[in-house]
Amino acid sequence: MEVLKIATAGSVDDGKSTLIGRILYDTRSLTDDKLEAIERTSKQKGFDYLDFSLATDGLVAEREQGITIDVAHIYFSTAKKSYIIADTPGHVEYTRNMVTGASTSQAAIILVDARNGVIEQTYRHFFINNLLKVKDIIVAVNKMDLVDFAQDNFDAIKAEITALAKRAGSTQNITFIPVSALQGDNVVNRSENTPWYTGTTLLEHFEKLEAQDVYEESVARLPVQTVVRPKTDEFHDFRGYAGKLYGGNLAVGDEVTVLPSKTASKVKDIYFFDKKYKVAERGTSINVTLENDINISRGDIIVKSSELPKETKALNAKICWMDSTNLVVGKKYLLQQGANVIAAKVASIDAVIATDFSGEAAATELKINEIGKVSFKLAKTLFYDTYEVNKTTGSFILIDPQTNNTSGAGFIQ
């Protein structure tokens, strides 16, 4: 069974949590006790309908304000697939949480209120999913019941987002579905209220998507997390390099290069637990031994000698800023890419990029929830790929050494 990770994005009151609750309800994924709790609380609050957002808004502050503050992970399965939904907040001040949710997802639902049409936040959500190269985008035009299921409202939104995607040079698959999360139209079950719509329901669409891992790209990258040295009698000379393989595959006998030392070797054995394998596929946490004894430590990357990454000590990247303390020129951060941590100094802020696709502007700092182009001076050489080639070696986080916070996320272009 495949696992499909889906991120949701929408503005306040677009009905995101209600939509997820509806999916859970209509796929019978809510257990009796959870359903009873929702019925009880809905009744207590005086609603004459079931408030499905109660199923996902897990924090007290969220239920009080009726909004989603943080990413919630929701799990459900059908006979075909199992799903993880990252329910992310719609508020502009929680953009960082939205980026977080989208970073591990293969698909994204962007909710648009049929009454309001495309608004500034829709642009932002689309922009982020475009920046993170989320493969499939589903635009769910919600609250169709409140516009009498009028095709005109749906078509206008579809036309506007299609034009936007074209302008943004998006290569993503974009699908438009008219829904009412509250009443369940076209969520799991087909609606009789939208005879003009011949496409699939939301769930039918999910079932058709390919649940490929986000790290599907072709080049093999093995960031070494830890060196396994048992020093027991049986495994006296064993020296294994443990890590998760991102992209492609790695086989016994492959000629490899260890970075940053650029030492060449060959793959001797590939272990997963106590079993040996001839080939390891991407996404597996393996333990590799090499033909010759070389000095390898955490943070090194093992790659095939025929697929060397790029290297630099002056890095340019798109940054999504996530800290309330602004990013400024001259400030030092720790750049973490895979298991590798390098000191990085902000050399220049080259532009702040408007998330409504209106273009770039000069800036002297990056504020929280802003996205910009930033140049860094690095203390050591960074080996990298572009984000499009490999999401692991093409992305990083910035850690503020004074607070230890994850202050920003970087995407190498």
Add this chain to the structure above:
Amino acid sequence: MNDLRVNTLESEAIYILREVAAQFEKPVLLFSGGKDSITLVRLAQKAFWPAKIPFPFLHVDTGHNFPETIEFRDRLAKELGIELIVRNVQDNIDSGKVVEETGKYASRNMLQTETLLDAIEEFGFDAAIGGARRDEEKARAKERIFSVRSDFGEWDEKNQRPELFDLLNGKIELGQNVRCFPISNWTELDVWSYIEREEIEIPSIYFAHKRNVFLRDGMIWSAEDDVVFRAEDEEVKEMMVRFRTVGDMSCTAAVLSDAVSIGKVVQEIRDSSISERGARIDDKRSEAAMEKRKQQGYF
């Protein structure tokens, strides 16, 4: 269940365990003898083989644990040659540091927090690995894989560090510690399927057995020990039951079951219409029961 799903979750958990071992100086694995922590132990074996698991186990014993679980816990640690640290809630009760609850629903579940925080401080652990899963409860669904706690064990739920891709930031200040959850993305069914596939031994109370029980609030409580308060008019009868979780006996109810083998347990979970924590009275105290306990340092 297809292997692709289990393999993905397994590799993810191994990756997380290796990050914990590499990023922290003194990690500890919270081991209760329950199915989730038993699964964690198997994953840790796989992550570091052929080397030994590079951290000790810690069990916060409420004194109300099922004897079968305790026996199992001791045996597994011994077999693996891993140091097992046990700290008892009873000690804090005896010293007057915490006060035991009284009445019909009295439980020591809440009191575990204090003992856990004491143990973290006593040994200077900077990371505690736990078997919590996001599907268990909606406040848990919000928690990060690396969850930073203050030196009071507090969870700042509105201000969590973003976690992007596989990147885990375990950098902390002195006194802070991190709760690490390698099986965050597993569901109850995933855990059971994994136990079945790997042929992992688990305590006998997870399988259907005859037990003296009594009914209260539509739930089945063990009457075989003095732990669960039972009123005189609450009648004891023998039923075929099993436990879905093995927390503190005082807040863990049994379910009617005839699942005597792992295969039957997996089938039962698949068909179940009640969530796992539905049999945990500690979550039913209020809509926000779990979140409140977490803010105070609960797992």
